Structure formats: structure tokens, C-alpha cells
Amino acid sequence: MIQTDILIIGAGPCGLFTVFEAGLLKLRCHLIDALPQPGGQCAEIYPKKPIYDIPAYPSILAGELVDRLMEQAEPFKPGFTLGERAEQIEKDDEGQFILTTNRGTHHRAPIIAIAGGLGCFEPRKPPVPQLADFEDKGVEYIIKDPEFYRDKKVVISGGGDSALDWTIFLAEGVASEVTLVHRRKEFRGHLDSVQKVMDLAAAGRVNLMTDSEVIGVNGDGQLKSIEIKTKADGNHTIATDHWVPLFGLSPKLGPIADWSLNITKNAVEVDTFDYSTNVPGIYAIGDINTYPGKLKLILCGFHEATLMVQSAFKRIYPDKNLVLKYTTVNGVNGFEG
Amino acid sequence: MDNTIRVSVTDRDGKVHELDAPTDMGMNMMELCKSAELPVEGTCGGMAMCASCHVYVGSDHNLPDKSDDEEDMLDEAFFVEDNSRLGCQLHLTDELDGLQVKLAPVGN
Numbered sequence: 208m209i210q211t212d213i214l215i216i217g218a219g220p221c222g223l224f225t226v227f228e229a230g231l232l233k234l235r236c237h238l239i240d241a242l243p244q245p246g247g248q249c250a251e252i253y254p255k256k257p258i259y260d261i262p263a264y265p266s267i268l269a270g271e272l273v274d275r276l277m278e279q280a281e282p283f284k285p286g287f288t289l290g291e292r293a294e295q296i297e298k299d300d301e302g303q304f305i306l307t308t309n310r311g312t313h314h315r316a317p318i319i320a321i322a323g324g325l326g327c328f329e330p331r332k333p334p335v336p337q338l339a340d341f342e343d344k345g346v347e348y349i350i351k352d353p354e355f356y357r358d359k360k361v362v363i364s365g366g367g368d369s370a371l372d373w374t375i376f377l378a379e380g381v382a383s384e385v386t387l388v389h390r391r392k393e394f395r396g397h398l399d400s401v402q403k404v405m406d407l408a409a410a411g412r413v414n415l416m417t418d419s420e421v422i423g424v425n426g427d428g429q430l431k432s433i434e435i436k437t438k439a440d441g442n443h444t445i446a447t448d449h450w451v452p453l454f455g456l457s458p459k460l461g462p463i464a465d466w467s468l469n470i471t472k473n474a475v476e477v478d479t480f481d482y483s484t485n486v487p488g489i490y491a492i493g494d495i496n497t498y499p500g501k502l503k504l505i506l507c508g509f510h511e512a513t514l515m516v517q518s519a520f521k522r523i524y525p526d527k528n529l530v531l532k533y534t535t536v537n538g539v540n541g542f543e544g
Numbered sequence: 545m546d547n548t549i550r551v552s553v554t555d556r557d558g559k560v561h562e563l564d565a566p567t568d569m570g571m572n573m574m575e576l577c578k579s580a581e582l583p584v585e586g587t588c589g590g591m592a593m594c595a596s597c598h599v600y601v602g603s604d605h606n607l608p609d610k611s612d613d614e615e616d617m618l619d620e621a622f623f624v625e626d627n628s629r630l631g632c633q634l635h636l637t638d639e640l641d642g643l644q645v646k647l648a649p650v651g652n
Contacts, residue, residue, distance in 0.1 A: 248588075252588065252591075252593050253588075253591060253593065256591065325587055331620060331622075331651065332651070333622055333651070334622050334623065334649070334651050365619070365620070366616075366619040367616070367619065367620070389619070390618070390619055390624060391615075391619070393615070395612065395615070395616040395619060454619075454620040454621075454622075455620040457587070457594060458587065503589075
């Protein structure tokens with residue numbers, strides 16, 4: 208069981224800055240994120256894009272902003288549970304929240320701060336009828352262990368680096384047959400990966416189907432074949448053991464939707480006094496919350512985080528008075544280990 | 545009216561919305577749909593990184609070519625047709641007066 212003061216769901220810019228502001232009040236934080244690295248959208252979607260509206264930074268790359276927020280939070284020794292999705296919350300008999308992830312990691316804290324941005328990133332699933340019936344029965348959205356595909360027939364869909372890289376990897380002595388299906392003729396991956404796939408196709412080791420898409424899945428409890436629509440010559444049925452659609456990630460609100468929070472249009476309603484939700488002890492900050500006048504800007508999330516930790520402190524220590532202390536006067540006094 | 549064009553947007557229920565759009569505000573089609581409270585998420589904020597503003601262009605306007613970013617994103621989108629575009633990459637200019645678009649279905 209991981210115990211902390213503020214359990215932050217989402218390790219994006221807002222969640223990371225919460226660690227700093229909470230630390231100034233001597234509150235400890237632990238962050239949970241479904242992605243394997245901190246930074247949220249900034250790290251996952253647009254690390255190389257410049258942001259121009261962070262005060263005092265005329266321009267800063269999103270990835271660099273994350274690095275600096277990590278550096279700023281470091282003195283307060285935040286804990287991280289990465290690559291796991293916050294799944295379920297309940298209260299124990301001392302009134303603390305117990306939060307369990309999809310992998311069964313337990314966390315305990317008096318305060319939960321949801322800084323979940325757009326939600327958790329999940330693989331984009333193609334709109335193919337009955338697809339859900341074959342998930343983990345031949346259809347996988349992520350390749351975890353390539354050995355799983357040894358001597359199997361595999362169809363991969365997508366045109367990006369992960370589709371190209373896995374096609375190459377599986378075609379070179381792992382799978383018995385590899386087909387790559389892509390919407391158009393051009394690929395957007397690294398040029399050498401594209402060339403490699405073309406070479407493998409020319410050598411007959413990859414069945415390359417461009418201007419094509421998978422439109423159907425068939426089988427009997429286990430995937431047996433897929434239907435592919437090709438621009439030039441109509442539909443084909445291909446026998447296969449696996450289909451791996453690799454269409455990137457998109458955010459979903461996810462399990463938070465089931466936590467009895469008031470939700471409007473995929474956002475959690477909060478009181479702008481302290482960004483508290485309708486559930487006492489649970490706050491929501493950053494892109495995931497909504498209130499009259501809400502702007503989804505990182506700088507607004509920083510402000511929300513700062514006010515939120517004041518209220519969290521009052522909930523944890525109702526008898527203590529909180530006096531605003533300036534970092535200029537007091538410096539930053541981190542935690543030991 | 546100066547600096548205003550009219551575009552028509554067909555929503556996912558088939559209802560046609562005639563929208564007046566300013567051309568002097570640096571707006572794009574995704575933002576126009578959002579401001580008219582049409583069901584367009586615009587999740588990534590207009591960086592051609594989510595395809596939640598995917599539309600089909602129905603009129604024969606001479607549109608600027610797709611950037612690599614837009615093509616790349618369409619590779620990860622679904623229900624893509626030859627006339628697919630990302631609304632966020634269609635900047636509202638005087639040349640687009642009379643543009644007709646239809647919102648693409650939403651994937652899972």
C-alpha cells in the first residue's frame with residue numbers, strides 16, 4: 208500500500224506542478240498515470256511543439272516544460288505509479304481513499320486530485336463490427352511480447368513507425384506470415400524503416416497491401432480471418448491468427464466517469480473557490496475540470512493547482528492555520544528522501 | 545458582408561447548419577464548428593493530432609493541399625475517404641465562401 212497526502216491522478220504539467228505547491232505546504236504527493244512516462248499530452252503527443260503562453264517563457268518546447276516541472280518538483284520527492292490506470296476508489300474506515308489501479312496497485316490518501324487532462328490514453332480501435340468479440344482472441348492493440356506471434360500468421364494495420372517496426376521485426380524470423388495493411392501508398396515512418404518494409408515486400412517476406420483497410424473480422428471464438436477492402440480490386444478474405452491494429456492513442460475519460468462525480472461534457476464540475484468536486488476530498492484541476500469561464504490552458508491549471516492545495520491542507524489539518532509564505536523569503540525546503 | 549463567408553455543415557444526424565464565419569479572425573473549420581456548439585471535440589486544440597474534427601468536403605472548392613501532418617493523422621483516423629480533411633487545417637478564408645462539409649462519424 209502506497210500512502211501519501213495527495214494522490215494525483217495524471218502526471219501532466221498540472222499534476223507535476225501540484226507536487227511543488229503541495230510541497231511548499233509540507234504535503235507529500237504521489238502521481239498515477241496510464242502512460243509509461245510523466246508529462247501527459249506534452250510528452251506523449253507534442254513534445255517537440257513550442258508553447259508560447261507560459262509566463263516568462265516566450266517559447267518553450269512542451270517536452271522541455273515537462274523536464275523543468277520535474278526538476279521543480281524533485282525536492283519534494285514525488286512517488287510515481289506509471290503505466291497503470293487509476294481504476295477504482297473506495298473509502299476506508301478512517302475516511303481515507305483507497306485507490307486501486309488496473310494492475311492492482313493500492314494507494315491510500317486523504318485527498319485525491321484528478322489532473323487527468325483529456326483522460327487516459329488508450330489505443331484507437333477501428334470501427335469494425337464485432338471487433339470487441341475478438342479482443343485478446345486474436346486481436347491485440349499493443350504488441351507486448353513478440354514471441355507470442357512465433358510461427359503465427361499476423362496482419363498489422365497502420366502506417367506509422369510502430370506498424371513499420373513491428374512488421375519488420377515479426378517478418379524477420381518470428382511470424383510465419385506477415386501482412387501489412389495501410390490506407391494509402393505512402394508511409395509516414397522513418398525512411399529507412401519504409402525502405403526496409405519495401406525490400407521485405409519485394410522479397411516476398413511481407414505481404415504489403417496499400418490503399419487498403421480491414422473492414423471485417425471472422426472466427427469462431429478465436430480470430431480466423433479478416434476482410435480487407437482494397438481500392439483497386441475490391442474485397443479479400445485473408446486467413447490469419449492475429450490482427451494488430453496500430454492506429455495510435457486517443458484519450459478517454461475512463462473509469463473516472465464511474466466515481467459519482469458530477470460530469471458535464473466529459474469534464475468534472477468543480478467549485479472555483481478551491482476546485483473541489485461534489486465528492487468531499489476529491490478535487491479536479493487542469494483540462495479535466497469545468498466551471499463557468501473555464502479555459503483549457505496550462506497556465507490556468509497551475510493557478511488551479513495552487514489554490515487546490517490550500518484547501519487540501521485545511522481538510523487534512525483542520526486545526527492548523529495556514530499562512531502564505533513566499534519562496535523568495537523562505538526558499539524551497541524539500542523533503543529528505 | 546465584409547470579412548464574412550457562409551459555410552454549410554451537415555451534422556451526424558444529417559441536419560444542415562448554415563454558418564456565417566469571419567475570415568479576419570484566423571479561425572479554422574474546427575473552431576467554427578465548436579463555436580456553433582456542433583459536436584466537434586477538437587481534442588488536440590488544432591495541431592492535426594487527434595482527427596476529432598474529421599470532415600468530408602462536399603463542394604468543389606480549391607482547397608490547400610494537405611500537409612504531411614494532416615495526412616499522417618488521417619492514417620490513424622477511421623472512415624477516411626478521398627474527400628476527408630481535418631477541420632482544424634481548413635483555415636477560413638474568403639475563397640472558402642459556400643464551402644460544404646459533413647462531420648465524419650466518431651470512432652471508438
